[in-house]
Amino acid sequence: MSLIVTNNITKTYFLGEIDVPVLKGISLSIGRGEYVALMGASGSGKSTLMNILGCLDRPTDGKYFLDGQEVGHISGDKRALVRNRQIGFVFQSFNLLPRTSALDNVIMPLSYTAGTLSNREARRRGIEMLERVGLSDRMHHYPSQLSGGQQQRVAIARALINRPPVLFADEPTGNLDSRTSDEVMKMFSELNDDGITIILVTHALEVSQFAKRTVHIHDGMLVAGSYGGGGTAA
């Protein structure tokens, strides 16, 4: 069964008297373990789609099933829980807490997990995650003492701390130079090899080529031929 299934999702912003339709009926299915690049020009609605898929936003209409559970129309607190347990986020601008050690940044989401682990257990898991992204020697460094690539890897470790089945990456290489970009993209590929579903939002062709499947979105609609089961070249 597919991990993510959307059924004719629409999103319309109501700005005063004008209705701005951003998503005009998107039906998409992403299986477990897929590596999908979501591409589109700016203003095409790809960020909005990602926000909805990431449970940050709710669709105006249509159904969204994450792991078999309808999450498109549940309360804010429940969506927070879903974000905490089932979704990991990596942002363009890293969004690490300043003056907070890498380790503390990584274990931060655990404090919002119901039935919190003991502090020691949390730190042990945080160290494990930092090892996985190859930063075990930097865990007591502040973000300001880390390079951009290292910061993004800390952010990836943070996204993985609750072992979510799906990882959303919004322009993860947008603030990085090409060498560190490759580093980060290789990391995503490794994670995908470990079985984590990755959804990558980008407008850069070379980044999207790391993905096994590319979905194009244009003007709030999926471009024909780019969805479905098989990976389609751009």
Place this chain on the structure above:
Amino acid sequence: MTLFSTILVALKALRRNPTRALLTTLGIVIGIAAVITMMEIGKGSSTSIRNSIEKMGVNTVVIMPGAPRHGGISQGMGSQMSLTPEDCEAIARECVHVTEAVPVIGAKGSQLIFGNTNWIPNQIVGTSPEFLNIRNWDVEEGRNFTRRELDSRARVCLVGQTIVREVFKGKSPIDSEIRIKNTGFKVIGVLKAKGANMMGSDEDDVVIAPWTTVRLRLTGLKTGTATNTTSTAATSPGALYPGTGVAFYPEQSDTLSTDTLLVPKFTHVDQIMVMATSPEKVNEAINELTTLLRERHRLGPGDADDFWIRNAAEFMKTLSSTSAIMTNLLLVVALISLLVGGVGIMNIMLVSVTERTREIGLRMAVGARSRDILQQFLVESIILCLVGGIVGILLGHGAALLVNMKLGWPIETSTEAIIAAVGVSAVVGIVFGFYPAWKASRLDPIDSLRYE
């Protein structure tokens, strides 16, 4: 999110900007410090008032002439000289709960001259020998005056320590002669030091002499004042107090009266000081005194008392309530400064929420619910206020100690004030932290993540 981890997160957040945290909480620190200092000084002063009254003797009762009403208008206290030496004798004779009763006449403001030194004593008291028993005052050197000296209007006096120090430059004044209003008084005794009384005036700056002498030589005869129509209408004291049945003035020829100093039959005293048998019997003594004086002054059932009876307990109540009013007033000022401190907290918390919009968005993205964010900011402001409160308590206590050391004001540590201060600062934290925290919890995670 557990409360413990919330507190940890809040502490970490505050540690990220310690200078700002310190400045934010300064308002609370100052407010709480002011409250604690006020409370400690206020409590200390009311305790010291109580102690000094107890030292003065709680079984002392003072009777003063009252404010008579004439045609429904109060004439003001002292406008009628209603107390007589005979009243005093009758009290001592007839009241069973009274051990001593002495008349007191004041001759304030008279100048004392010794050698080339001039001095205006705080008080010149004319009284009976028993006065020292009632005031619980001992003679340090020399002796008290006797009843015989009282009856003979002897020109003798006792002086207090301040007089010895200032007028006699510390030398023994016994057998020296001082002059007050051109009357020579022989110093026969020196009183022990008593210090300041509860009003703060120096009790050792005193000359005590037989009241008969003071009345004859210093104050002259006092009858009712001219404003009091009843007493001017009845200039003869015999008419005022028909019950006494004695002639107040000896028969005198005109020559005699011009040649000799008028020796009046002393008709009025300023106060009567009474000592009850024990502090518990004070109320019985007051009842007896009231009955006796009303009878002696021929007051009917409907008439108001023409005298006032004050006892130490009443003084205590008045003074304590005065100091309580002052304390409360200052407390209100201190509370206002707390309020200002609270507004300061709110202001900085709002800035902090704006500044940390991205952090809030991130926390929401990784699973924080609105209520977690609310809790986090609320706990932050409560911690700020509580830490401010604790620092304020220490600072306030320190300030009170400093006042105690430098100015010698009595202080007393007040546990209630400390508990109240902690409570108030927590409440300030909740009240003024709530709006910023609520604002933070209402933020939209998508907008917050993009916030620059």
